[in-house]
Amino acid sequence: MVTPGRELNSATREAHAIRAALADVPDPEIPAVSVLDLGIVRDIGADRVIITTTYTGCPATFAIERSIRQALDAHGFAHVAIETALSPPWSTDWITDSGREKLRAYGIAPPPKGADAASLKNGAPAECPRCGSSDTEELSRFGSTPCKALWRCKACAEPFDRFKCH
Amino acid sequence: MDALATTALRLGDDALILGQRLGEWCGRAPALEVDLSLANMALDQIGQATHFLALAGAIEAQGRDADALAFHRDVMDFTNCLLVEQPNGDFAQTIARQFLYAHYQHLLFERMATARDARFAAIAAKAVKETAYHATLASDWVIRLGDGTEESRARMRAGLDWMWRFVDEMFVMDETDDDAINAGAGVDKAALRAEWDARIDAILAQATLQRPPSRRPVLGGRQGRHSEHLGHLLSDMQFLQRAYPGATW
Numbered sequence: 001m002v003t004p005g006r007e008l009n010s011a012t013r014e015a016h017a018i019r020a021a022l023a024d025v026p027d028p029e030i031p032a033v034s035v036l037d038l039g040i041v042r043d044i045g046a047d048r049v050i051i052t053t054t055y056t057g058c059p060a061t062f063a064i065e066r067s068i069r070q071a072l073d074a075h076g077f078a079h080v081a082i083e084t085a086l087s088p089p090w091s092t093d094w095i096t097d098s099g100r101e102k103l104r105a106y107g108i109a110p111p112p113k114g115a116d117a118a119s120l121k122n123g124a125p126a127e128c129p130r131c132g133s134s135d136t137e138e139l140s141r142f143g144s145t146p147c148k149a150l151w152r153c154k155a156c157a158e159p160f161d162r163f164k165c166h
Numbered sequence: 167m168d169a170l171a172t173t174a175l176r177l178g179d180d181a182l183i184l185g186q187r188l189g190e191w192c193g194r195a196p197a198l199e200v201d202l203s204l205a206n207m208a209l210d211q212i213g214q215a216t217h218f219l220a221l222a223g224a225i226e227a228q229g230r231d232a233d234a235l236a237f238h239r240d241v242m243d244f245t246n247c248l249l250v251e252q253p254n255g256d257f258a259q260t261i262a263r264q265f266l267y268a269h270y271q272h273l274l275f276e277r278m279a280t281a282r283d284a285r286f287a288a289i290a291a292k293a294v295k296e297t298a299y300h301a302t303l304a305s306d307w308v309i310r311l312g313d314g315t316e317e318s319r320a321r322m323r324a325g326l327d328w329m330w331r332f333v334d335e336m337f338v339m340d341e342t343d344d345d346a347i348n349a350g351a352g353v354d355k356a357a358l359r360a361e362w363d364a365r366i367d368a369i370l371a372q373a374t375l376q377r378p379p380s381r382r383p384v385l386g387g388r389q390g391r392h393s394e395h396l397g398h399l400l401s402d403m404q405f406l407q408r409a410y411p412g413a414t415w
Contacts, residue, residue, distance in 0.1 A: 056292055057185075057206075057213025086217070087288035089295070140199035141303055142206040150199065166295055 011046040018044050021075035028063040029145045032106035035064060039094025048081045052090045055146040055166070092166045104129045109151065109162040126162045128153035138162075169345030171225040172245065173352055174286070175235070176342075176388060178218030179246035182236055183396070184267060185211030186403050187254060196257055203303055207264070210296040217289045237407035241397045242390040249332035251387070251396040255325065258311050258318065262325030265304035269365050270336045272297040273358045282350030305369045312373030319375075327378045334383035337362075342388075 022044075025035045035041050035051070043050040049068065053061050065082055072080050092111035095103075100110035109126040125136045133155035140150040141164075148161040167175065188208035195201035219232035230238075249267055254260045275297055278290035311322035337359045346352030370377055386392070406413055 053213075053292075055210065055213065056217060056289075056296065057209030057211070059209065086292055087284065089288070089292040091295075140202060141299060142199070142203035144202070146206050146209055150202075164299075 037099030174222035182215035184250040258321035259325035268300040330378040
């Protein structure tokens with residue numbers, strides 16, 4: 001029987017090291033979360049990293065690729081190539097649980113998971129990241145970046161960003 | 167150009183020109199939220215254009231990338247439908263254009279997402295989620311303006327009246343479209359019409375608006391026969407690359 005972590009071949013070890021190198025690469029628009037938290041990094045191999053774009057028009061796409069390149073180079077992975085894949089399309093379900101918590105702590109309501117995300121209207125109200133109330137309303141479906149909508153909490157009267165279901 | 171390159175070019179040109187038009191609102195919209203919405207939709211369209219034009223260039227294999235296709239072609243080489251190049255007019259006219267096009271684009275990408283050609287399917291599957299937002303936003307505004315004040319209602323009606331003559335062109339099929347379908351990348355656009363009509367009529371009913379009367383359709387965009395408006399749009403969009411070819415920063 002193979003014991004995980006013991007019988008790792010060199011390629012897998014390398015992939016782990018690359019993953020560690022990318023763990024601190026922040027999203028340029030939302031620096032509280034990393035490119036790993038957001039699910040932008042789709043796959044890591046010994047010689048390449050496959051990334052995906054969140055929204056087709058996201059202006060941060062180039063900045064993200066550059067940040068990943070710099071992190072790879074800085075950690076001795078200059079030989080590792082970066083490839084972009086569109087399919088399967090990224091969705092907010094790719095945001096990790098810890099990424100969701102970081103978003104909430106940063107003041108951005110994370111998107112609901114799964115079926116809820118498919119429904120643009122009549123979805124459950126966002127939970128206010130400040131006071132936790134669900135007595136909230138959408139002010140604008142499009143917010144400060146392509147990935148966010150603008151909401152307001154009717155309980156604590158604070159506006160907040162909600163990561164758009166996508 | 168072969169049918170697949172032309173198909174990608176048409177998709178890219180529609181998105182590029184609509185994106186440029188929406189971008190013209192940036193900093194000028196009636197409210198901050200609307201400004202953000204229009205600019206975000208512009209970004210989505212330009213993002214989609216980047217993918218489709220890059221694909222067109224790759225299929226064509228003449229060394230033209232997305233930027234070359236966007237900035238180094240003149241009016242008659244553009245293949246966008248006439249609807250998307252129509253001037254913004256007032257806010258209601260912009261919403262009318264967005265409403266009519268977004269529902270078409272959404273239906274188109276829904277079908278294209280299952281295309282046999284994985285390159286087209288991948289872009290469509292990604293873009294379809296964005297166009298769903300566009301269609302919803304435009305529909306909400308059609309209802310709000312149509313079922314609003316006397317002034318907003320009159321403007322919404324005028325906007326739809328102007329844009330309606332460009333509707334039929336979106337659904338026209340030609341030899342290129344047929345070839346693209348046979349090659350596994352195209353969509354039978356004519357077959358989308360019934361569902362489009364149903365969606366549009368449902369929203370118009372909520373907006374208490376009548377469907378504008380049928381007019382003689384205006385055609386020609388796919389063949390490069392454009393209104394004078396497109397030249398003005400390009401003179402703005404392409405200025406930098408024409409004045410300083412190859413400029414980067």
